């Protein structure tokens with residue numbers, strides 16, 4: 498699959514602040530690519546350099562083979578941008594904003610009514626911008642980013658401020674963008690969002706990209722630990738669990754056992770051991786590491802700090 502975004506050795510400073518430090522990565526056609534990291538990591542700056550809004554101090558960037566500076570107009574026809582902190586006139590109506598945006602593009606826009614419906618904004622089509630809730634504004638900005646049926650969509654913190662239900666609806670929408678063969682480049686500091694939505698993620702901290710892979714790949718490589726917690730009342734079960742090769746520790750608390758080990762086989766081996774020894778369990782849970790654990794492992798800090 499070919500790359501639609503190519504970033505190589507990009508550095509961007511604001512005075513003494515190094516916002517982006519030698520960032521290099523590729524985004525492939527048709528994938529949802531996430532840039533994740535804590536506040537101030539450099540995500541928005543990186544994204545805005547790619548969009549041609551900011552000029553990097555050095556490094557090269559190509560979007561759809563175009564230079565975001567020298568070919569900015571050509572590029573803008575083919576991309577869609579949702580900014581992290583955008584504002585519109587207070588008294589512009591939802592449908593007017595959509596109409597205005599559609600008129601900015603040379604090619605024919607998508608079916609605006611359908612787009613508003615997909616984003617749950619049909620009821621609000623005649624509402625003023627200033628009377629929309631935070632989540633509705635957010636959804637309007639996503640609609641505006643999609644109005645020109647772009648090949649690449651940039652979404653900065655797309656679900657910040659949305660309730661869980663709206664968030665899931667937006668995730669579905671982003672997946673539907675991918676299903677139509679488009680490429681999505683997004684930033685988030687929500688690890689769950691990255692894990693559920695992204696095909697690949699780049700982890701960014703202090704302006705540097707620390708690692709890039711699929712969420713599963715990152716978890717497998719950096720956090721191979723697995724934990725099984727189960728409840729059973731067979732007296733010598735602990736001995737059986739300890740014999741499983743992948744097991745590193747077994748902690749017992751009355752009838753509850755916490756079994757720790759590493760590798761994807763651990764869970765299967767525990768289940769196998771239970772069935773082989775005819776051990777009946779009343780509760781069985783697995784605890785798997787997530788991207789949050791990966792970030793902690795790579796940086797020594799929690800992403801929320």
Ligand SMILES: Nc1ncnc2c1ncn2[C@@H]1O[C@H](COP(=O)(O)OP(=O)(O)OP(=O)(O)O)[C@@H](O)[C@H]1O
Nearest residue numbers: 511514516534535536537538539540541542543686
């Ligand atoms: N226009 C600017 N002038 C000066 N410093 C800036 C400017 N924009 C960003 N910065 C600084 O650059 C660094 C990276 O900021 P950036 O907005 O790219 O981070 P981010 O990862 O998007 O953070 P967030 O999760 O809060 O959106 C921060 O230290 C920020 O203070």
Ligand SMILES: [Mg+2]
Nearest residue numbers: 540541542581
């Ligand atoms: Mg940001």
